[in-house]
Each structure stands twice: as C-alpha cells, then as structure tokens.
Amino acid sequence: MALASIKVEGPVLAEGQSSLSGTMKARTLQLGAYFYRISSDYRGSKLVASSGRQTIAADISWIMGAGVHGQTYILENMTGKKRNVYESEVSNFALHGMDVTPGHALVEAGNLKNALGERLSTSAAARCFGCHTTYSSTNSKFDVSRAVPGVHCEACHGPGVDHIEAIKTGQIEEAAKAILNPAVLNPVDSVDFCGACHRTAIDVVESEVSYGPMNVRFQPYRLEKSRCWGSRGDERLTCIACHNPHEVLIREASSYDRRCLSCHAPQGKSHPTGAAPICPKAGTNCTTCHMPKYDVPGMHAKFTDHFIRVVRADESYPN
Ligand code: HEC
Ligand code: HEC
Ligand code: HEC
Ligand code: HEC
Ligand code: HEC
Ligand code: HEC
Secondary structure, eight states: OOOOSOEESSOOOOTTOOOSTTTOOOSEEEETTEEEEEEEETTEEEEEEEOSSOEEEEEEEEEESOSSSEEEEEEEEEETTEEEEEEEEEEEETTTEEEEOTTOOOOOTTOHHHHTEEEOOHHHHHHHHHHHEESSEETTEEOGGGOEESOOHHHHHOOOHHHHHHHHTTOHHHHHHTSOOGGGSOHHHHHHHHHHHHOOHHHHHHOTTOSSGGGGGOHHHHHHHSGGGTTTOOGGGSHHHHOOTTSOOOOOGGGGHHHHTTTBOOTTSOOOTTOBOOOSSOSSOHHHHHSOEEEOTTTOSEEEOOOOSOOOTTOOOOO
C-alpha cells in the first residue's frame, strides 16, 4: 500500500508551533520505556521513539482527526522492501497534549519495533480512511493514493459526476435524481446513514472495547436507546433534526430546546393528549440534564450522551 506524502485531515502541526487552535500542548512524551517526539523539517514530519539506546522513526503520512478532541498519526516506514503502516502509539489531544492513543497498550521495553504503534492491516486502514477521508475506495477497492483528507460532499452524497453533467446541460430534474439526497431517508435509515461512520448498535456488539463510557461516542446507538425514539424512530429526532452536517456544531444548549419541545409539551401548558410528558423540573436547556457529558477514558475530552433519559444521581453508566 503506497501512502502519499503528508496529508492532513485537520490543521498541520508545524515544528516549533506550540499551539494548535490555541490549545495543543506538549509535543514530546515519555511513555513507559520510550521517549516520543515529533521532528519536522522541509521534507515533512516524523514520529521518533527512543529507548535511550535505540531509536526508531517513521514518516507521518496522514494526520487523522480534525482536532476538535485530538489527532492520531498514520505512520509509514520501510523494513527492507516491505512498507509498514501504523496507527501511532501516541496522539495529540486538544486539551492535554500528547498521550497514548486510546485503545493502545503500553509497549514493553525491548520491543522497539512495536514502539511506533499498531501495525494496520489493509482492511483496518481501509476502515480508518473510509471514515476520515473521501475517495479512498473506488469500486470497493481501497486505494489510498486517491484519498482526500476529511469528509467531503461526496462522502455523504455519493459520486457527483452525473449530477454535475446534468446541471451543465440544463437538465435540473435529472440532476436532482442523479445525486443522493439523504433527506428522503426514513428515520431509522437516516440515523444509520450517519451511523456508517458514527457507529450503531452493531458496532457495539462487534467491537471489544465498546462497553462502558467508550460507547458514548457511538451516538446512533445511544440515541436509539432513548424512550423518545420509540421503536421505529421519528423524524423529529434524527441526527439531522439537531445537526446540520454542513455547518459547525452548535454549542448553546438552549438552541436544542425546540427539538425536545416538538414532542414534549412545554412547562405550564396544559398537556395535550398524545403529547410526550412534561418536565417537572425545568423549561429550558433540556440537554444539559437529559444528555449529560461524560469523560471518555483516555480521550481527554467530554462527549455528549445521546441516550436521552432521566439521569439519576447514583446511576453508573448505562450501557
Ligand atoms: C464518512 C464518514 C461520516 C459520515 C457519513 C458522517 N460523519 Fe459526522 N463526522 C465524521 C468524522 C470523521 C468526524 C470528526 C471530525 C473529523 O475528524 O473530521 C465527524 C464529526 C461530526 C460532528 C461533530 C463536529 C464537531 O465540530 O465536533 C457532528 C455533529 C457530525 N459529525 C454529525 C454528522 C451527521 C448528522 C451525519 C449524518 C448526516 C454525519 N455526521 C455523517 C465522519 C462522518
Ligand atoms: C467507523 C468509522 C471510523 C473509523 C473506522 C475510525 N474513525 Fe476516527 N472518528 C470517527 C468519527 C465519526 C469521529 C468523530 C466523532 C467522535 O469522536 O465520536 C472520529 C474521531 C476521531 C478522532 C478525533 C477527531 C477530532 O477532531 O477530535 C481521531 C484522532 C480519530 N477519529 C482517529 C482515527 C484513526 C487514526 C482511525 C484508524 C486507524 C480511526 N479514527 C478510525 C469515525 C471513525
Ligand atoms: C456528513 C454528511 C454530509 C456532507 C459531508 C455533506 N452533506 Fe449535503 N446533506 C446531507 C444530508 C443528511 C442532507 C439532507 C438533510 C438536510 O437537508 O439537512 C443534505 C442536504 C444537502 C442539500 C440540500 C438538498 C435539498 O433537498 O435541499 C444540498 C444542496 C447539499 N446537501 C449539498 C452538499 C454539498 C455541496 C456538500 C459539500 C460541500 C455537502 N452537501 C456535504 C449530508 C451531508
Ligand atoms: C436532540 C438533539 C440531538 C440529536 C437528535 C443528536 N444530537 Fe448530537 N449533539 C447534541 C448536543 C446537544 C450536542 C452537544 C453540543 C455541545 O454542547 O457541544 C451534540 C454533540 C454531538 C457531537 C459532538 C461530540 C460530542 O459528543 O459532544 C457529535 C459527533 C454528534 N452530536 C453526533 C450526532 C449523531 C451522529 C446523531 C444521530 C445519531 C446525533 N448527534 C443526534 C444534540 C443532538
Ligand atoms: C419524537 C418525539 C420526541 C422528541 C423529539 C423528544 N422526546 Fe423525549 N420522549 C418522547 C416520548 C413519546 C416519551 C415517553 C416514552 C415512554 O413513555 O415510553 C419521551 C420520554 C422522555 C423522557 C423520560 C425518559 C425516561 O427514561 O424516563 C425524558 C427525560 C425525555 N423524553 C426528554 C427529552 C429531551 C430532553 C428531548 C430533547 C433533547 C426529547 N425528550 C426529545 C418523545 C420525544
Ligand atoms: C435542571 C435539570 C433539568 C432540565 C434543565 C430539564 N429537566 Fe427534565 N427532568 C429533570 C429531572 C431531575 C427529572 C426527573 C424528575 C422526577 O422524576 O422527579 C426530569 C424529568 C423529565 C421528563 C419525564 C417526565 C415524566 O413525567 O416522566 C421529561 C419528559 C423531561 N424531563 C423533559 C425535559 C425537557 C423537554 C426539558 C427542556 C424543556 C427538560 N426536561 C429540562 C431535570 C431537568
């Protein structure tokens, strides 16, 4: 597998730059038996791991993650004629700086060849690039040289060639048919659509790390556990009811209230038949109490629980 020269999903960390989006911290780390640092010059950046006596390095060929919470490196080096691809042992966290990549174990002394990270099989790399880049697979064949960093229009809307062609020739109706508009999906399919990357219940079953607060990042799985969701879902509660994938994430809790109040009668109003129950506690900022934020172990960040519910003070994380 040939990885192209450095491609960055998010902002580049230039050598000597101590802050990324103002918050990226240290770029060196002692982790178990190894000392890690990023070294950069005009040719690009490398991750270097050193045990004091021995050193191993690999090119950082891709940086995964826009950096809201953190970034992990895809590394490449050669042993003889064999190209090795790794997920880096260390990641850079927005609120913390460098630390071990979530899910990785500490590498024991004397195991230099594993110190850089976890070797990625072609299928693992294909999955990683499939969620974090666009165009990495054509006709189901993984070809990293075509990948473009980040999630672009065609990652969600499918290939646009026929669509553009139809627009150019003035066939507007044909053009609309030639591209996927996810707005037409039913609620379950709509959530599964985002779940292709954001992960659904199946991913919880299939992944060994996904019980406990780790799965708070699997929003489709969490959301569908909510009693609000019902058994077949509701278009007032799909991902796109609350999030516009074309715009930045809204952080003011109050702006989500109208979503809740599209089903729940507001406080003080008489309770219309068929409407969902009324909150006895508060009339605004619903998500702050009913969609609590959790620290995900090792992620150095809080994530929003999309399992909408009454949260009891003494409860442990409900799987
Ligand atoms: C092709 C994979 C993919 C699909 C499909 C996808 N996402 Fe994402 N989404 C990502 C990745 C990756 C990130 C993390 C940002 C990054 O590193 O680029 C993200 C981040 C987000 C964020 C957080 C943005 C922030 O600023 O923190 C929201 C909200 C989001 N996606 C909503 C959606 C919704 C809604 C859908 C369905 C309409 C969707 N996504 C479909 C891959 C995807
Ligand atoms: C099934 C899809 C999927 C796969 C596979 C996947 N990711 Fe992600 N990743 C996401 C989504 C969606 C997000 C954003 C939402 C979240 O953090 O829950 C994310 C977030 C991240 C972030 C934090 C991004 C930020 O902006 O804060 C990093 C770093 C990251 N992934 C690295 C990787 C690496 C490296 C691989 C492969 C070795 C990988 N991911 C595999 C879907 C995926
Ligand atoms: C993360 C997935 C995702 C990405 C990336 C994405 N879209 Fe969308 N797009 C959607 C979804 C879901 C809808 C339907 C829901 C809606 O209208 O909000 C949509 C709707 C649209 C519509 C409106 C169709 C209508 O009926 O009004 C247009 C136009 C559009 N997208 C263009 C783009 C363009 C151009 C890009 C790239 C700059 C892009 N989208 C990137 C998911 C995405
Ligand atoms: C009822 C409204 C609502 C629905 C439905 C919803 N979200 Fe969210 N989402 C939120 C809120 C509120 C936040 C937190 C915003 C903040 O405070 O930063 C959030 C945050 C996120 C984030 C940023 C990371 C985090 O955990 O804070 C991602 C990614 C995300 N949502 C994806 C999704 C996906 C995918 C779906 C569909 C399964 C979805 N959301 C459905 C309200 C919603
Ligand atoms: C599609 C309609 C709909 C939307 C949107 C919706 N809910 Fe609900 N919600 C319901 C229904 C219906 C019930 C009652 C389900 C039952 O009794 O089985 C419910 C139940 C609840 C409960 C009680 C759950 C429990 O575990 O006891 C809470 C809390 C709640 N909703 C809060 C919210 C909040 C907060 C929002 C917005 C973030 C929201 N809901 C959005 C329909 C909705
Ligand atoms: C300050 C925290 C807080 C806020 C903000 C809040 N709630 Fe609640 N809500 C609670 C608590 C606590 C309960 C459980 C009350 C009990 O069981 O005595 C509850 C209960 C509920 C219930 C279950 C009622 C029932 O009869 O089963 C619903 C539905 C609900 N809230 C919806 C909402 C909605 C919608 C909003 C925003 C308009 C909201 N909540 C804002 C704390 C809050």
